[in-house]
Amino acid sequence: MELCVDDLSVTLNGADLVRELSLDVERGRMVALVGPNGSGKSTVLRCVYGALTPSGGRVLVDGTDLSALGLRRAARQVAALTQQGGTELDFTVAEVVALGRTPHLRGNEPLSARERTLCESVMADVDVLHLADRGVLGLSGGELQRVLIARALVQEPRVLVLDEPTNHLDLRHQVRLLSLLRARAHTVLLVLHDLNLAATCDTVGVLSQGRLVASGAPADVLTRERVRDVFGLEVTVVEHPLTGNPQLLYSLDEGAEGV
Numbered sequence: 068m069e070l071c072v073d074d075l076s077v078t079l080n081g082a083d084l085v086r087e088l089s090l091d092v093e094r095g096r097m098v099a100l101v102g103p104n105g106s107g108k109s110t111v112l113r114c115v116y117g118a119l120t121p122s123g124g125r126v127l128v129d130g131t132d133l134s135a136l137g138l139r140r141a142a143r144q145v146a147a148l149t150q151q152g153g154t155e156l157d158f159t160v161a162e163v164v165a166l167g168r169t170p171h172l173r174g175n176e177p178l179s180a181r182e183r184t185l186c187e188s189v190m191a192d193v194d195v196l197h198l199a200d201r202g203v204l205g206l207s208g209g210e211l212q213r214v215l216i217a218r219a220l221v222q223e224p225r226v227l228v229l230d231e232p233t234n235h236l237d238l239r240h241q242v243r244l245l246s247l248l249r250a251r252a253h254t255v256l257l258v259l260h261d262l263n264l265a266a267t268c269d270t271v272g273v274l275s276q277g278r279l280v281a282s283g284a285p286a287d288v289l290t291r292e293r294v295r296d297v298f299g300l301e302v303t304v305v306e307h308p309l310t311g312n313p314q315l316l317y318s319l320d321e322g323a324e325g326v
C-alpha cells in the first residue's frame with residue numbers, strides 16, 4: 068500500500084476533529100475526500116503531509132511512518148498543495164516551480180539538465196509555461212493555483228496530497244488536471260467539493276463530523292440517500308452516458324433553506 072492512514076484521530080482544544088479514521092491509497096490510485104465544511108478533510112490531509120501530529124494513529128507511506136523521517140526525506144515521499152500554499156515574495160513562476168526540487172538537492176546545488184526539463188514539461192502540462200518569467204504576485208488565482216500544482220508535481224513524491232486543487236480553476240483546467248493525474252498514474256489523496264469531479268476518482272471517502280462514514284467506488288458511495296444524510300441536500304443521481312460515473316443533479320429549490 069502506497070499510503071496507509073491507520074486509525075487516525077485528532078483532538079485539538081478538547082474538540083475531536085478526526086475520529087479513528089483509516090484509509091488506504093494504492094499505488095497509482097486517486098482517492099477523493101469529500102464532506103461538508105468543517106468535517107475534517109483538511110485536518111486529515113495536514114496529518115498526511117506532516118503539518119499536524121495526530122493525537123492517535125499513524126500515517127505510513129510505503130510502510131514507513133512519516134514522523135520517523137526528517138523533513139527532507141518526508142518531502143520526497145509526500146508533496147502537498149495546501150489551502151495556504153501561496154508565497155509572499157515575488158519570485159518568478161519558474162523559480163517557484165523549481166523550489167519543488169529542493170528536497171532532492173544538496174545545499175545550493177543547481178538543477179540538473181533532467182530537472183530543468185522536468186520543470187518545463189510539468190509547467191507545460193499545467194499550462195503555465197507561458198508565464199515562466201512572470202512574478203507570482205501578479206498572477207490570477209487560477210494561474211497561481213496551477214503554479215503551486217506544478218511545484219508539487221516536480222517534487223516527484225510517492226504520494227500527492229492536494230487540498231481542493233481545483234479551487235480557482237476554470238472548468239477546462241479542472242478537467243485537464245484530473246486527466247493529467249490519472250494519465251500519469253500518480254498516487255493521489257485529494258479533497259474536492261465538486262462531487263461530480265470526485266466521481267471520476269477510483270475511491271471516494273465521505274467525511275462527516277470527523278468520521279469517515281463511507282468509502283468505496285463512486286457509484287456505491289455517492290448515492291441520493293448519502294448526499295441527503297451527509298450534506299442535507301436533495302439530489303438526483305444519474306449515470307454519465309459515456310463514463311458510467313454517477314453525476315449529481317440539483318436544483319436551487321432544494322437548497323433554499325439558507326446557508
Ligand SMILES: Nc1ncnc2c1ncn2[C@@H]1O[C@H](COP(=O)(O)OP(=O)(O)OP(=O)(O)O)[C@@H](O)[C@H]1O
Nearest residue numbers: 079080082084102103104105106107108109110111
Ligand atoms: N486549531 C484548531 N482548534 C480548534 N478547532 C480547529 C482547529 N483547526 C481546525 N479546527 C476545526 O476543525 C474542524 C475541521 O476543520 P477542517 O479544516 O479539517 O475542515 P474541512 O472539512 O477541511 O472544511 P472546509 O470544507 O471548510 O475546508 C472545523 O470545525 C474547524 O473549525
